[in-house]
Amino acid sequence: MSPAELPGLTITGLRECLRTRDVSPREVIEALRTRIEDVDPTIGAYLSIDFDAALKEAEKVDVDLPLGGVPIAIKDLINVRGQLCTCGSKILANYRAPYDATVVQKLRSAGAIPLGKTNMDEFAMGSSTENSAFKLTRNPWDISRVPGGSSGGSAAAVAADLAFGSLGTDTGGSVREPAAMCGVVGLKPTYGRVSRFGVTAFASSLDQVGPFAKTVRDCALLASAIAGVDPQDSTTLPADVPDYSRNLDVDLTRVRIGVPKEYLIGEALDEHVRTAINAAVEKLQSLGVEIVMLSLPHTEYAIATYYIIATAEASANLARFDGVRYGQRAENAHDIFEHYTRTRGEGLGAEVKRRVILGTYVLSSGYYDAYYARAQKVRELIRGDFANAFEKVDAIVSPTTPDIAFKFGERSADPLKMYLADIFTNAANLTGICGISVPCGFAQVEDRQLPIGLQLLGKALDEQRILQIAHAYEQATDWHKIAAPLSARR
């Protein structure tokens, strides 16, 4: 295997090479370094990379561990000890994490090497990574288009073979949506399945760390490595963590999958997407799956509910960025009030400010009942929809996004339209269930192929099931074998 070909491997493939001592962890890092230095100036997936630290770890890593010697890219709001952790924000431009997030610790103990911090929408607020304070990340399928967001850097890195796998966070779709737009696999685990300790909070009751990978098997490997109860996060669930990758190949006959009618009739649904999803549903049927039409009657309220709860929690979570203890601080403020307003005024971007103001508003006295309290009630209704659905089916299928990757600036002026990118994804966050996006075809636009994602939703702690279905679908199709123009596989 030549160093230039190495980055094109899947994690499963790379592990074979490492275990047989075909390549050394050091060679893997070096090969990736060459590729990143070569290609990332075009893509812009990374905000910072500490190759020296990774090389040092490569020297002592045990390649027989489940992820021994595999470098993994980390979204820049997850704390990696000693490395920058900007969250895509000016206010944390020079902030270095003094400790490892639990997911990073877990990756390390599985033998993985954290390598590089990926670009993102500031504090994970966005669906295109355009809200990063530092740079644009370009879609490896068409560099005039966004990679999706907010974990756009993590998705683009995997699609462009600048990473074997990566971690993102999904608060309303921020893993699944960029996975769909970049043509990779992205998993949003059940709320509480993965620790949030060390993951800079956007919306605490919705945030969940999830992996990106080139295949479902790789994704399962990463999911097993990062999942599990954590005494430092009281919202984690005490359930055992299976090795998801060991139990992927199953027969899909007797599996029942629901198609929510509310997800297919929206006029916002792109025609390419509709066609691809219909074909994917037929493919699943041909694999023995029984398709059941069902209804999630409160779907139309999901976006509003989501934006009330997410912004309310964010308004408190982001209050700590005040320049008092760390982070960028406005100079020469005359008093504490001016210190706060100037530090935050200069340090936070427009979308973040918009959401903090929204969240502050919905929590304020006189409005709390009309917005926040009501949103929590609707959240219960949406939970009820899904609980009813999962009594009839094992999983729910839908498009991941209503649209394919759009061009830079196309939606920046219309935040509402941008928020609609979450329409199929954010119910999983509101209800705490798990979801996965897997490639299911392409849209042919302006002589480019643009990926489309299929979303599978499973009930809480049923990651194994949706990974099995996604794996069966992936094995029955060739979509994952088609590599982006900017990947190492072309």
Add this chain to the structure above:
Amino acid sequence: MNFVASIGLEVHVQLKTRSKMFCGCAVEFGAGPNEHTCPVCLGLPGALPVMNHEALRLTLLTGLMLDCEIAPLSKFDRKNYFYPDMPKNYQISQYDLPLCANGRVPLHERAYPSDARGKIDKSVPLARIHLEEDVAKSFHFETTTGIDFNRAGTPLMEIVTQPEIHSPDEAFAFLASLKQILIQGGVSDADMEKGQLRCDCNVSVRPKSRAELGAKIEIKNMNSISGVRRALAFELDRQVHLLERGEKLEQETRGWSDERGETFLMRTKESAHDYRYFPDPDLVPVKTDSLVAEVRSRVPELPAAKRARFVEQYQITDYDAAVLANDVDLARYFESAAQGATKPKQIANWILNDLQSALSAANKTINDCAIPPEALRELVGLIDSGRISGKQAKDVFADMFASGKSAGEVVRTKGIEQLSDTAALEKMCDEVITANPKPAADFKAGNAASLNFLTGQVMKLSKGKANPQLVGEILQRKLK
């Protein structure tokens, strides 16, 4: 006075836990600035709170001690406001579901200030008790401000009374009683001067003829229980004067200057702060039933029950029992001294009179008293058996207090043992009767007072060492 005062107190109590409320940092005072900090209590990105169950237990224990209703769930909320001493710019507190509601703090005579005793028993009703995290401490230097986060995130219990305290003396008695209970339960050391117990007062005054409360005025910055009393006395006086002059009171916050002995205006009618409380999504609500079961065994005997038991068990007066029971350390001392003693009442007398005044003269507390409880019991035993007289005992006590020696040791080294040798005493009595025929005859004739004179002569002859009781008995026998 034609005015009625309504006073409500908000008391903040630092709980005695080993670690902070949401992280493993030590709760320890006197460490260097920011030595006890970590990502959680500094509010670093990504840090999450994890509940310290001992803080929950201590709050529930307080609720049980004060007869509160206990919430079935522990639920925490975020209270949002920006301040440099708040690491997250929100405080984790409890809003609509405090751990404890209602309840009361019983007061009794001895809890009142020493110059205002003799009030009737009463109890102060509570509104709620909740748990929250403390904030950091700011230090202002010439051109900068430093913040020490050692205190940030330490557990703080807030006890809120109903506005049903009606005088500064009652407020004093409330705080003194509460402090005793908190100490007794091991909940807090409750030292106001160390900031372990902090108190804000809400005062309003209304004419007796009117039912609705007057403008609420808040007083802050008192750092002792007597400071609270003085501040309230000053404030009530001030408000009544203004009302009498026909002026109107406005809602405001005032500070207390202990040196000047007066309150001063801090701010008028704060624009009501909107704290935007909402449930903290990082903390899962926990059922309290098993925690309550755990702390039930930790509920100590409270002053009222102890006082009744002392009267019953040791046959001491209700008054003495109240004084002893009201002070945990004094009560403990008394009970060890009284253990196996034949006359516990005398032990109580010694503690409440001689020992208390010696301690206060030496500016000491019962905890650093040189006389161990067993030594006091021994002293009382020596008097009881007649080996020393009551008068000698005072000297022996003084020596014990100064030197820490046992009663027996002092008696031996000083050679002040009482002369109880009957043969020697008989001889002395004979001598005295012979030398004083007139008083002897008077006594025989029925003049009882003459016996005192004769006893005195025998004491003189023995250089004060004779056992006066024995001497009396011998003289009476001989003069029958």
